[in-house]
Amino acid sequence: MTKVKICGLTQETHVAAAVAAGADYLGFVFANSRRFITADAAKKITTRVPAAIHKVGVFVQPTFIDIKHTCDIVGLSHIQLHGTITPSVQQALEKGAFQQLDVSVIQAFNGEALDLKEKLQSSLADFILLDAPADTTAYAGGNGQTFNWHIAAKEHTVSKPLFVAGGLNLTNVQQAITCFTPYAVDISSGVETNGTKDSAKITAFIQKVKELSINETTNE
Template sequence: MKVKICGLMDSETALKAAEYGADAIGLVFAESKRKVTPEKAKDIVSVLPAEVLKIGVFVNETKEEIERIASIAGLTHIQLHGEEPASFCQSLSFPVVKAISFEGNEALSEITQFPTDYILLDGPKGKYRGGNGIVFDWQQVNTSYLEGKKVILAGGLHLENVEEAIQIINPYMVDVSSGVETNGIKDLTKIKAFIEKVKTLPVGGKR
């Protein structure tokens, strides 16, 4: 099972996350308490191994600005967390992760028609589009809609609930941010424990 640590803001923490086994790191360029500048993101990306995915998080941003930031920072993937249409995904020159705040299976069936390999399932919208640490009811998700997609599961995951979440959704990757923080700051002990737990869990293999 793959792990993404999102909302990283410094090189030291990002490097440690990679050393602990993180497969992807998320850098937030949308309005958020975890927002970083393109230049700071470049510093973070520069210390990471090549095989770690560097995913930039954007909300309703212009194509030009996304491409500009991605080029400066050295991103490998773009995560779209707003109302971006399918045509917008196709217009970008980077692989896209399309995020959806799960609010029912009707919207889920529409989002899976997007021309992207990755779908990120997140909790309900809060103050920000993502990173709100809000769990949703995984049992409500009709996973048959997700066949053929690499599903990244986010939304309030932490050490105590990630095993249940994986058993129900069987995602390609799990995404954690607030669940590995203490007082709003990334906690290396929690990051290490979370990654170690996920890496030891059995994978169902449906996707």
């Protein structure tokens, strides 16, 4: 069954809506973004989140100390890395420091990178995330843009669980799932209205993915 990550959460009411609808992952952005949230604020709005639902911290070129500090405050189960891997994080990946923290690593990649296959094969992360190019956008993700799914699907040959992000919404998520058969889909701007999370859209998106997963299982 395809899992769902609702990313860019900043308000408790939207966290509650995602939890109630059955989200598997909740994403919190600790980097330059209009969805930025502090570690203390993220802790406050997730105090009622069941332990079975994963809390993901989204970072852009952080140091290992930055990550550890945030994990200690929020109680993250996963971190999501965008941009160039910094030396301290690379060292932590190589030495198993994240396993010691009991934190899994999701590494984000430009789904249209010419050397995508090589980058994916060299990644030390536990999960792979494919997203739209961010070179000409203000932020590393959550820009509401898709990428060439069919080309990226051919390049994605590694066996690690795959998250698909970038411009997902109710109308195209079925196509994305068909194209990638991903471990999870990751949405942010697609469940917003006028730049703010929308509880009704969060619920509808999660229900749509669950329905697609049930139909797929039934047809097998």
